[in-house]
Amino acid sequence: MRKLTAFRVFNLFLIFLALFSPLVLPLHAQGRATVDVLTVEGAVTPVVARYIERGIQEAESNGAQLLVIRLDTPGGSVTVMQEIVQAMIAADVPIAVYVAPEGAQAVSAGTFLVLAGHIAAMAPNTRIGAASPVGGQGEDLPETAKEKTTNVLVAQIKGLADRRGERAVAWAEKAVRSAEAAEAKDALELGVIDMIVPNVDELLAQVDGQEVRLQTRTVVLRTAGAEVIDLPMTLVEQFLHTITDPNIAYILLILGINGLLFELANPGGFLAGVIGAICLVMGFYALGVLDVNYAGLALIALAFVLFVVDVKAPTHGVLTVGGVISFVLGSLILFNTPFYAVSRGLIASVALITAAFFAFAIGAAVRAQRQKPTTGLDGLIGAEAQVRSDLDPEGTVFLFGERWKARTEGHPIKRGEIVRVVGAEGFELIVEPLATSQAGDGSEFEGQTDVVRGPTSEALGQES
Structure with a gap:
């Protein structure tokens, strides 16, 4: 009889575990809830797109409650922006786009990314908007092309802002048609964003318990006290993102050309040629990512041709002056978007140094020609x-x-x-x-x- 009673008690214990284990496992077996955080600073490039897509995949695979994209960008390629927006919409994890830190901005393509998030937040003293399409050097597009591009972008941004209310939709359209921008407090008042918070912890506290509608399901966020996991760029991503800075890409290009010219002028050392070739390859990769203007690249190449010709057949600096003009013009129009621009100070410095070097080389060539022969x-x-x-x-x-x-x-x-x-x-x-x-x-x-x-x-x- 006692054995039967013990057996019944054991069975009741198993039934108890079966009934209440779903309540216990999330707290113990499954551990704390997690929130993944990505940090995007700088232009929206293909490297950033790969980084965000990787972050979404990792957040989905590790069951994160929320993926936060901390954003500070001047904009970038429309094509890359659309690729990121598609990945965000198709994600099976809630995404919050947070414009931070204070003083940051999400303009142009960044505006679309903010509106594509399931939750939109901004730090104090940040900006959003100014999403009008422009030409390669920031100029207005021709009327027909501008109208077509504007209409496409308006349709997209209105679709992204639709769930945020009529005022948000109206402002989003103005952001594209008339480059309207808004400070964080104005964006909150218009319903463009959901909240203004000073940091990620405050963001997580405010969204706790909020319902988020994904494509296939509705999720209730449990972010209070969640473990925050930063997902930084890998070393390769950091390197590629660094060299895709317009100024770094420009320096790599100039170093590469100079290295190859030095090797051709003084063959046998190989070091200058190897370094020049590496810099040139990395420079061309960065230029490809940044949507280079080939007319600008051709003008820079022409400048170096004129410099070399002036050294070989001195024209008393006439070709060097032409080379400097070609070099500066090419540098100013090197990229096909106003959001990728080489620093004017850097252009001036490199132009002066290059001109001084070739002026010295031309002077040496002239002196050599005038010098009395010492052989033969x-x-x-x-x-x-x-x-x-x-x-x-x-x-x-x-x-x-x-x-x-x-x-x-x-x-x-x-x-x-x-x-x-x-x-x-x-x-x-x-x-x-x-x-x-x-x-x-x-x-x-x-x-x-x-x-x-x-x-x-x-x-x-x-x-x-």
Whole structure:
């Protein structure tokens, strides 16, 4: 009987575990709720798109209650923005886009990302908006192209803002059509965002218990006291995101070109060529990501061509001036969007340094051309020699330890006189007497061994 009672008690215990384990497991077996946080700073590029997509996948796989995207961006490519928006809409995890820290902005493409989030929040003193389409250098688009692009973007942003109410939809349309922007407090009043919070912890406290509608289900957020897990960019993502900064990409491009030019001018070292090639490859990758304007790239390449040509065939700096103008113009229009722009100060600094370097190189080339030759027959022009056999008009002279066939085009010159070389034809020197020269005994040439120079030793005659 006692065994039967013990068996019944054990069965009741198992039934108790079965009934109440769902309430216990979330607290113990499953551990604390988690919230993943991504941090996006800078332009919206393909690297950022891969980072956000990876963050969404990780948040989905680890069962995070919420994915927070901390955002500070001046905008970026429309194509990349649309790719990120699609990934956010299709995500099976709630996403909160948080414009932070104070002073941050989410303009242009960033506005679309904020509205695409299930929850939109901003830190105090932040901005959103100014999403009008513009041309490659920030100029207004042609009327027809602008109307088409604007209508497409208006339709998209109105769809994203629709669940936030009519005032939010009306403001979103103005943000695209007339580049309207709003401070955080104005955005909250218009219903564009859900809250203004100073930090992520306050954000999690305010959204706790809120219902979020995903594509396939509705989720009730349990974020109070949740463990916050930062998901930073990987080292590769950080590196690629760093070099896609317009200024870094520009420096890599210039270093790459200079490295290759230096290697071509001084072959054999390889170090400059290898470094130049690496910089150039990384620069071209960054330019591809940043949507380069090939006209600007061509102008920069033309500038270096003009610099090199001016060194090889000096034009007294005319081509260098043209190269500097081409270089500056190419740098100013290097990218196809106003949100990727090279610092004007950096452009000026690089242009001045490059111009100074090639100006120095051109000066050296000019001086080399004007310098008297020091090798070959031309190097003998102006040298003084002693007559070894009478020049009437032909004979021999002694010069630099060698006997040369020579001739004079004036009066005959006697042996022992000092003459100056004024020209050369083949291996025969043309000489003239020094105005102040006098016949001498050649003592200044004593101790030097004669070496015959000329077509043949017989043609030079024998020294008496």
